[in-house]
Amino acid sequence: MQRRYLSLAAAGLATVMTLTLTGCGSGPGDGDVTLKLVAADYGDSAANSSQHYWDDLTREFEKKHPGIKIDVDVYSWTDVDKKVEDMVKAGKAPDLAQIGAYADYAARGQLYSVDKLLSIPTEADFTQSLADAGEYQRVPYGMPFGASTRRLFYNKKLFAQAGITSPPKTWDDIAQDAKLLKDHGVKMPFALPLGPEETQAETLMWMLGGGGGYTDSIGKYTLDSPQNVKTFEWLQKNLVAKGLTGGDPAKVNRADAFQGFADGEVGMLNGHPTLMKQAEAKGVDYGTTALPGSNGKAKATMGVTDWMMAFKQPGHRAQVGQFLDFVYSKKNVLKFSSTYGLLPVTVSASQEMMADDRYSKLHGFLEQLAGAEFYPADKTTWPLVSKTLKAKMGAAVEPDGNPSAVLSTIQNTADAADNAASGE
Structure with missing residues (x-):
């Protein structure tokens, strides 16, 4: 408090200092503050x-x-x-x-x-x-x-029934494990919630796994980078097209995916700590592991x-x-x-x-x-970009979707918003 009082006094704000001292006092009075x-x-x-x-x-x-x-x-x-x-x-x-x-x-x-x-x-x-x-x-x-932060959750019982002895470490592992789970009747081998609830989160996790992300080191949007395009082409080809996501990701919200995991109908998904409580309440025996990436552990997790x-x-x-x-x-x-x-x-x-x-x-x-x-929360344009991601990313990975075109569209929206924000 002494540092704060001195700075106020140095600025000559005597009245403010008086209010501050009264507010710190031990009893009610004219200086009370709500x-x-x-x-x-x-x-x-x-x-x-x-x-x-x-x-x-x-x-x-x-x-x-x-x-x-x-x-x-x-x-x-x-x-x-x-x-x-x-x-x-x-x-x-x-x-x-x-x-x-x-x-x-x-x-x-x-x-x-x-x-x-x-x-x-x-x-x-x-x-x-x-x-x-x-x-x-x-x-x-x-x-x-x-x-x-985010980690990959997996259902230990379903893994054991499918003969899977360890959690996935790479995307190829995810695809192989998801096929084994599907072959053993698991309804949703890998839950991919790209519905409108929290698409921006699932999107970033996969981008990080592919070596990409939303922005570069100086804060410029890089949504349509080659790494990001490659990531969603992989998802489209290796998970969605092969029926390993249990349905259309564009219609699956995070809450749906979490509930499915708690109900024992999801083999794997990316999740945050609150999913633990939800799964435990339903008696699900689960494990977690670092997010897999294209060639090993993802470069970072999403926070x-x-x-x-x-x-x-x-x-x-x-x-x-x-x-x-x-x-x-x-x-x-x-x-x-x-x-x-x-x-x-x-x-x-x-x-x-x-x-x-x-x-x-x-x-x-x-x-x-x-x-x-x-998330690039320091950018005033992020709310618009996040909203656009929620509206468009699910369609990008559908069998007839075009990840490159969708990411380019979102990039154009982001660039226009950045230009407007900077007065260009």
Whole structure:
């Protein structure tokens, strides 16, 4: 706090400093501040809604900081991003939003940069790959909140029945194992969810396996690169055309694929940690392994993180900073991660999870986090590109599809959006 007070005083903001000191005081008064937080719901029922997590956390924080109240509204992932967008457009931005994307708000100058909010130890504790993913034009605005990586899940019982003794390490292994599973009556040997729910995730995982990705080292879209085209031609020829995906991938959503795996009808699929709980609830004996690639293990796994951000409009920078330092304490990060089957976003909480055998099934996912590749969330054009991927990629791998043409179409959309965003 001393560092923050000194910086405010140096700027001559005496009135703000007075408010900050009052907000940090030990009793109610004219300087009391109520912070508004809008957050996403990670639960799958009312019983484990994120509202319970935030209620417990804010109750503890308010006891330690009587001058600061926290008002939290939790919305489903279907609604939360639009809710925040509407609040900002109406001139009533919340102090804090924990949602799916930050870049648009950062580009419009509406967010505090992370260094203006967090103490130095808190900011330094973020896992570096996640902190880097939260930068817009090399300045951090998005604070990671809840992370996951992807691994290939396989049904051990179905594998044994098909005579498969080890999980696949390459794409050729996937194709061979999928054929064996199909020959033994498995309904969906390899679930390939390229339906509109989360196509952008499945697409990136396969691109990484083929040595490609969404962007190059300087952030330019490379959707129609030779590696990416080759990847989806392989999928079309070796899995879809041979009936090894159990149907049309364009009509299979992630939720459908996960449910099929939990029901014992899927032999293999790419999944994230929450699938473990879903499979265990149905008694499925499963294993996980690193994502296979074209010639061995994929160059990286896909990582996903959601974002916390702080809006300038309400003007409660110091109090927001105090609250965020509490939110990102090791204890609270670990509690959130363990409650919802996610990976910690800080080094301290990650180390504690890795040292605890209770979380052994998450260790394989966590070990991959530092080298994971993320969506290009720093690009304001990413939401449009993601939407286009959801609409078009499923058709690319159908027997009569044209992966090269589809990827070129999406590339043209991405280039036009980038050009418009840069004023060209």
